[in-house]
Amino acid sequence: MLHHERLRPPTDDYTPDEWSLIEKAFHPEFAAQMESLFALGNGYLGMRGVPEEGEPNVQNGTFINGFYEEWPIVYSETAYGFARTGQTMLNVTDSKIIHLFVDDEPFTVLGANLRHYDRRLNLQAGTLDREVHWETPSSKLVRIRSRRLVSFRHRHVAAISYEVTLLNQAAPVVISSEMLRQNPKAHAADDDPRRAKMFSADVLRQRAGYVRDRRVVLAHGTERSRMIVACGIDHDLETECPHNYKATHADGFGQVAFSVAAEPGKPIHLTKYITYHTARIVDPEALCGRVEWTLDRTTGQGFAALLTEQEQYLRSFWQRSDVGVSNIVAERARLTTVEIQQAIRVNLFHIIQASARAEGTGVGAKGLTGQAYEGQYFWDTEVYLLPFLIYTSPRIAKNLLRFRYGMLDHARARARELGHRGALFPWRTINGEEASAYYAAGTAQYHINADIVYGLRKYVNATGDQEFLFECGAEMLVETARLWCSLGFFSPRKAGKFCINAVTGPDEYNTVVNNNTYTNLMARENLRYAANTVAFLKTEKPDILHALIRKTGLEAEEAEMWARAADNMYIPFEAATGIYPQDDGFLDREPWDFQNTPEERYPLLLFYHPLNIYRRQVIKQADVILAMFLLGHEFSLEAKRRNFAFYDPLTTGDSSLSSCIEAIVALEVGEFEKAVTYMRAALLMDLADVGGNVTDGCHIASMGGTWMALVYGFGGLRDYDGMLSFRPHRPPEARASLRFPLTFRGRSLHVEITPEATAYTMREGDELVIRHEDEVVTLTHGEPTAVRPIVRH
């Protein structure tokens, strides 16, 4: 049940378009939201969509994935084992600033008399483009065209093409290209726990800074995390007008100012090349050297080449990833097909922007579009993003899983600290250490372990990448399985079943509970996969098993114990009602008084004390419903119907992770109207600011969820056993269709669903056996295999 929508007022100034996000006028009241939506990024470097001039700037931000500062977490009342080190992704030097002065009058979109305004995120070119026509106070007509990109191909590189043309009269023009260290703003009275912790002091101290020709390089270091970021800008100016330049730098500031005697009709074309390099405890000069190499190469290459590579990258991305819709749920969702298509693509585009080059790092809750949640990595990656990436960009999926593998030692240490065997992955982190300062909705979310393993298994199944399983996965399986065994126990009071107490499931409105159904089901899956993998290695790959034993000290009887825990896992179930209680105590809680909860008191977490929420039957986000999706094969359709009917009205959707999942399960249980409502909320989570906080960044996980809602929901994809199966929800509308590609074990499969039939086309790769509805279908390369729906009576 959705209780709130904060839809942006519809306005003609945001023209829907299938391949762009367009702004036809600058609305200061939406400036912060558009900063998030117009953000550019490549998974390594991100820049919020602040205008070139650097203003208006509500929450300007430039982020490097994994570049963070630590801070000691302070507890007024502390306890053993509380996370000690907070981590915050820093807002680094802003290098995209270009100030324009005509007749010494500065240009800003807010103050200026604009005759034309067009800003758009180009989803095919991967650029943020703007064209404005400015009439200056002295009646000069100035056309400003800019194009900004953060390169997917070269992850350290961004560039801006900036062209100024006087249209009617000559005038002196100054184009000042700048870089500026961002000072964190104090958010003193801010009690929203989801926002970023702000540092009061100058967290970035200058370690190097110099000018060379039209190039400025600045390096800054952090104190506690001991990291360095070096940033360089370089420039080309092309114009027929006479010009010169002056370059300067100061603490936290760099500037190359071009003075041009501009003549009408003669464009002044500035290209600004930007690069960022980061490292841990390295000589700042060495890092500046890397900056210079990148600038040398990039300026040599030129903007056009960067743009071509960007388009190529995205062409390939869209080929692998684009989901096409025609006439699907549009009318019911009060949207046009174009609006839906736009929303899908904006979402997918932001996912690739968040993840493409996340190499050696994770993907933050807001990607690189904002600093909320400290820029930390959560389960979002494995549960909400990986499915999309596994089926469209498996290389990226692998990088993200490898990153988790890289934090295994931290996870081992954390498990030991908490008195467990094995490894416990951090609920939230940047550097691998647990950074959750509120254990009830942090450390207690042990399900993170199973979520990661779930992602691992899906990855291995969908790619066939056994090597990764053997090299990294198996070790993660051993340690996570150990954790579950040491966490739970065989309870004599539950007929000897394996119980897991005092954990928090996905739903953060019911914390520190016993036998969270989601957790127990996912833990069982984790234990089984671990036991099966070890059994497989034993018979098939003894060498690899040997290596695994060396790495983990695995003992003979351990896998048996995992299997025993899995086989005896306690799953709460109430026979009388057919309800799977979310946890042992859930049904005993007092029902939340939804009737007397006004709309403006959502999300509840901002208006009610945790105890008030925890003691009641009210749910923040899909929990049992999520289990019914992720492990749908464990539930009969009837059980799904009954449990959806029970849980859906209790679920506030106060988390953006909920709607997409609800949409999928709603479709499955035949609640089509609800599915459409949830689909709409998921699709528009950011574009219409459904959660009311897109100012703080885009909801990357929800964006991944929209792909799942389309492909798992409408497309009816399931993949529990490693085999692709489809049970499409065929659109009833005339001329409707849903089209999407899937990468599966080296093959490229294209699926098109229409009211008449589902067509499977193998564009690349060998024969593949899939299931369609209850039928096994063998697909061969080339020719589409069309399967007509069975007409049911």
Add this chain to the structure above:
Amino acid sequence: MLHHERLRPPTDDYTPDEWSLIEKAFHPEFAAQMESLFALGNGYLGMRGVPEEGEPNVQNGTFINGFYEEWPIVYSETAYGFARTGQTMLNVTDSKIIHLFVDDEPFTVLGANLRHYDRRLNLQAGTLDREVHWETPSSKLVRIRSRRLVSFRHRHVAAISYEVTLLNQAAPVVISSEMLRQNPKAHAADDDPRRAKMFSADVLRQRAGYVRDRRVVLAHGTERSRMIVACGIDHDLETECPHNYKATHADGFGQVAFSVAAEPGKPIHLTKYITYHTARIVDPEALCGRVEWTLDRTTGQGFAALLTEQEQYLRSFWQRSDVGVSNIVAERARLTTVEIQQAIRVNLFHIIQASARAEGTGVGAKGLTGQAYEGQYFWDTEVYLLPFLIYTSPRIAKNLLRFRYGMLDHARARARELGHRGALFPWRTINGEEASAYYAAGTAQYHINADIVYGLRKYVNATGDQEFLFECGAEMLVETARLWCSLGFFSPRKAGKFCINAVTGPDEYNTVVNNNTYTNLMARENLRYAANTVAFLKTEKPDILHALIRKTGLEAEEAEMWARAADNMYIPFEAATGIYPQDDGFLDREPWDFQNTPEERYPLLLFYHPLNIYRRQVIKQADVILAMFLLGHEFSLEAKRRNFAFYDPLTTGDSSLSSCIEAIVALEVGEFEKAVTYMRAALLMDLADVGGNVTDGCHIASMGGTWMALVYGFGGLRDYDGMLSFRPHRPPEARASLRFPLTFRGRSLHVEITPEATAYTMREGDELVIRHEDEVVTLTHGEPTAVRPIVRH
């Protein structure tokens, strides 16, 4: 079950004495513990037992009850309704310092060559006395006698009598009487959550300071709480030796130095008068004026008069309060009768020191002997201290209850903030606002409401002070009853019973649980008392009911609702085993692995993550066992036996609030050996540093608990229904006896229990009907009524 005892090594230097605590040599390794045990106080002003010289000083402290600074509680992840304002009782200007120089050599107990050393807390005079004989490096023999008191009669006054006599040779002597603002020490790496938060900056800023003759006055103010403390010292010097003096002051410092040409055999007698006044937002000069009046009066009165009043006060106190023992459990507890008698009296003395003049304030967890727990007030007062005070000093009990009444508006606001009706008293506070920064073991302890009402009811029953009930109590009853009604609900899943979910009971090792048995039982008592009081007022005191309705907006059907909730209160009970589960989930938890928990890992809270503790069957402190004492009439003896046998082995006693209660219930269920062990632990909690933290202050609640263990435990007192009843545990030892007075409804009753008989003597007041064993006995003034034990077979 007790897992640890950190007994101080027995040493001849701490001679047991019935009326003193004696130190015959200064042991630096016990210096901090002795600072706590030798602390003086009167409930308003407290001074730790640091030597006059101010050193050695491990944790020097001077405290004014209710004088605190606020600080914003910082949460790295915050949530709605978390307590915002921390409060810490401040360590104020130390005014007791007297430096002594002979031949310009400073005297300190540590460096000096001592020929004699005797320091003792005199429990009859209420003084800390010291006599030392010092042989200086140049062979001067110096006798130093000092006597320090914090006046019970004049709560703003302390005084020191300080006498120096050269015994063998003449020498120049300087006696420098000083006052010094205490700068808080940084305790950076300290993770013990029980310790005080230290302020880093100079929390006390000087607001006034001047010298007048031999008088110095300093006033300091706090920044956030906007309080002022003014402190003055004045002096009399009596000696036949020539002398002069010099008085100076500086920021945070005052000094009056007497230079004496000391001659052998001629005592130099300095009397130092000290006064403290505190106020909120008052002109510092005005407060200094009050200091001067007090100093004028006190210097006029003289030390001898102060001492006489002090002795009178304590004579009366001991008459009303002393518990005499002969030969009781001594041998079994590996103690002598004198040691037991000493421990009892030290404990009772520290209670009166903590509470005597606590007027308009509460009693902190450590009284005024230390800064642990920020000096905040907890339920300790009502549950552990009030019984003693009600039966010995009802006036003080009333003051403490009146203080609770004074914070009713804060409690109303807090209830509203948490979405409840009525009032929710703060779990920990100084100024009435909730200061708990960890809700699971703080705000969730809703039982505080019922604890306060329990204390109120006991007070009204034992004193007959209906006026207080009508004036203040009834309003508290209405608001607390409302809180319970709005907190709980009639659960259809518990046969319509009234359930209270997501609360924490007394046991902080099981938090945020459903239907904590203690809480539900105590809430029922609270609801019943409220309903009965309103019913009584309706028929007997309509005017008072009217006033109550005006003050609270009480509606007609409310009291019915309270009665209904009480009558239908859900009390967890497992018929198969006869166990009252501590809460709904308690029996489902995994048993704690006591066998593999080494002794040095207690208290568990310092070595295990809360989740690890919460998910297991392990108990910090008496919870169901406490309910079986406080509401013993709700349990059959058989139920008590069974439940004690079940809970006792699970109870670590990691809280000092546990042993005394365990002792009482152990006695009742016939576990005599256990009772002796617990009695010993409670008695020696501070004297033998059982908890290992007496350095941080004395455990005032446990001290109150020892009185209960004697009077309720061995004396067998019960008072559930307002009638006194006794079921003494007669000492089996020959010539054993237990003697204690009780103040009851204006009467003074003396009870003496021997193996042969129990004798009740009404020393003051009219006829009184009591129960002895199962017999109703009518006592009349004067003659003892001896009741011989019934011999059972």
